[in-house]
Amino acid sequence: MTSIGLVLLDSLWFEKYIIDWNYFDLSKNQKDKIKFIQISDLHFDSLRSFHKSIAKRINKSKPDLIFITGDTVDKTEKIDALNEFLNLIDKSIQKYAITGNWEYWGNVDLNKLKHTFSENNCELLINENRSLVIKNREISIIGIDDFIGGNADFKTAIKNLKPTSTNIVLSHCPMHRDLITTEKGNLNIDLVLSGHTHGGQITFLGIVPFKPRGSGKYLKGWCKNTEPKMYISKGIGTSILPIRFGARAEMVEMDI
Numbered sequence: 001m002t003s004i005g006l007v008l009l010d011s012l013w014f015e016k017y018i019i020d021w022n023y024f025d026l027s028k029n030q031k032d033k034i035k036f037i038q039i040s041d042l043h044f045d046s047l048r049s050f051h052k053s054i055a056k057r058i059n060k061s062k063p064d065l066i067f068i069t070g071d072t073v074d075k076t077e078k079i080d081a082l083n084e085f086l087n088l089i090d091k092s093i094q095k096y097a098i099t100g101n102w103e104y105w106g107n108v109d110l111n112k113l114k115h116t117f118s119e120n121n122c123e124l125l126i127n128e129n130r131s132l133v134i135k136n137r138e139i140s141i142i143g144i145d146d147f148i149g150g151n152a153d154f155k156t157a158i159k160n161l162k163p164t165s166t167n168i169v170l171s172h173c174p175m176h177r178d179l180i181t182t183e184k185g186n187l188n189i190d191l192v193l194s195g196h197t198h199g200g201q202i203t204f205l206g207i208v209p210f211k212p213r214g215s216g217k218y219l220k221g222w223c224k225n226t227e228p229k230m231y232i233s234k235g236i237g238t239s240i241l242p243i244r245f246g247a248r249a250e251m252v253e254m255d256i
Helices: 002-017 049-061 076-087 101-105 110-119 176-183
Strands: 020-025 035-039 065-069 094-098 122-124 128-134 137-143 166-170 191-194 221-223 230-232 250-255
Touching: 035 049, 049 250, 065 166, 065 191, 076 110, 094 137, 110 122, 176 191
Parallel strands: 020 250, 035 065, 065 094, 094 122, 137 166, 166 191, 191 230
Antiparallel strands: 035 250, 128 137, 221 230
16 A cells, blocks of 8 residues: 555656656857756646745756747646746846647637737747847747647748757647658758657656657657757646656756
8 A cells, every 4th residue: 555655646646746847958168158947848827835836946057048848838828827937037138939740629719818928028930930049149939830739830930040050949749850851951950959758758667658649760868879969858737637657757958
């Protein structure tokens, strides 16, 4: 009975609410590093204490950018609660978001979502790109629509892309990276940021009973075997079943 209780405590509480913060340094030198934080798969329902802790840590970290990589809400009526969370994060931090499959499967009002993001200094990019200058460095953000729920179009997303020294692609489903690799031509992509898989959400001794469509051969963490390199966040929320086991919720912080 004790073992069952510990498993339940782990899957229903610890792995869901005690967030694993992972840091990586991809910078090529120590000067003019650009710091960003990736938030993925919030599946936002209502504002909870762990969301407040996330916002507090983000503000303390003072990143230059925040990337929100899809599956933020699955119903239009949850956008107001999401707004409460976003209001806790320093508005001066520039943020970029993309869609995930659940924004489409839940028939989320994308106009309302885009407006809410905008009110919190966040741009929703749907097959679009933005270029900006941070610390005297030019950087481009390429945001792709969801691969399985939306209309992912990398070629449209890079139209009129300004040549910059750093290109980051936001694409919710990691499987889409395989197509991007064939479509990018001579474009140098420094990093693809994905989510979607939840790290399997429920795993047993390395066995993953289920991965959502759009995961492909990918599960979590780094994929560096071929270019472009990709990081797949395990995300924050849960889907279908409200538990995590062997796939602790994750926030990602990087210097590039």
